[in-house]
Amino acid sequence: MAGQHRFLLTPGPLALSDEVKAQMQYDLGSRDASFKTITAEVRNLIVDLVGGNGAYSAIPMQGGGSYGIEAALASFVAPSDRPLVCINGIYGERMLKMLQLRGVHAVSITVPSDQPLSISQISEYLEKNSKITHLCFVHCETTTGVINPLGPIVELAKQHGVKTIIDAMSSFGAVEINSKQVEFDILVTSSNKCIEGPPGVSFVIASLEMLNSNVEHMNSFVLDVRDQWNTFEKSGEWRSTPPTHVIQACAKALERLTIEGVSRRAERYCSVRDAIIRATASYAFPLLDARIRSPVCLALTAPDVIRTQKDLDALYAHLVDYNLYIYTKLHSPSRSFRIGCMGRIDPMWIRLLAIAFKDFFDGNRGIRRHLPASKNRFVEKAL
Secondary structure, three states: OOOOOOEEOOOOOOOOOHHHHHHHHOOOOOOOHHHHHHHHHHHHHHHHHOOOOOOEEEEEEEOOHHHHHHHHHHHHOOOOOOEEEEEOOHHHHHHHHHHHHOOOOOEEEEOOOOOOOOHHHHHHHHHHOOOOOEEEEEOEEOOOOEEOOHHHHHHHHHHOOOEEEEEOOOOEOOEOOOOOOOOOOEEEEEOOOOOOOOOOEEEEEEEHHHHOOOOOOOOOOOOOHHHHHHHHHHHOOOOOOOOHHHHHHHHHHHHHHHHHOHHHHHHHHHHHHHHHHHHHOOOOEEOOOHHHEOOOEEEEEOOOOOOOHHHHHHHHHHHHOOOEEOOOOOEOOOOEEEEEOOOOOOHHHHHHHHHHHHHHHHHHOOOOOOOOOOOOOOOOOOO
16 A cells, blocks of 8 residues: 555645645755745745734744744743643643743643633633743644634733743634734644645744844754744745755645635535534544534544544554544543544545444444443543
8 A cells, every 4th residue: 555545534644635745746955046935935925824924924943843832932931931831632731741841830721621721710820820921822722623712812811911822733724813813922833734735844923022032041953943033034044954845835735725715724624524523423423512623623432432542443443444544542531533624635535434434333333332421521531
């Protein structure tokens, strides 16, 4: 199967359009004027998508989403700062860990991963803790696909004079983000989610105020967002070897996103998500309430059959026989598994998914009895 295209139903990397993949066939020199032009186009398109011209800049960073997040935290949070990390999933936990590894005294608020972050809880914490300097959170937490309230959280931070650092990995490109309406400070995304490009580059979208602020704490070359930005502004070049093929593909992907529009892309993803729900309805059900489901991925539970990672491994292996690929990891607290709705998903794949689910679950239903519904929506850990 080495030369065969997989049918990717994952939350990233994605199935890419032939037009985007074709751009990676061309070899360009990293210091060549043509590549500097492409880099500038990518940066401008990113800023345009958030309506940030004149107030923000987009800084590409070599590496995937986690690299971009750690670069933002390293560049804009000093050891003496006191960031508050709001957590309702794995990626919020990762932000906290990154800060702790850098010796930053970060604090956190945690809510269950099937619930959005609580505005009242954050407000109460900020009222009682005046030393908080930054508010860090994930816009779309792909642990379960829950959408957190971006605008109200940013507004709350502004009221308290707190800077915001936002993981928008899975929301940028499929959820409208307008910097004129939501005046965030730092927002990070990556190439291989709703932009529909290949993995390998992240984008830190930073306010010019933050970029021009003084810094004395930076102790990393590769994570230094300001230095990367200054180099782009002065010479148009990357400081070190860039992912030239990925950037070329991203330029085409961003062009396609601009033409399609964020709202229409969201509609396309929602259609895929709802089709997956219908295709799997006899065997699994969505973890999240419809009001807080994102367009980008779907967390499903099937507690009578999928209870452990070993169970999910069996389902995964079964789907591979149909050339279908979902996310491989079970989220243990909720016993949910994820199917991605992003990328160039062919409707035929979803019809094939329905057949594969029927074959798998009908063959396993007689093995286990149906478990009673948990009162707190999560299957009890003791089971």
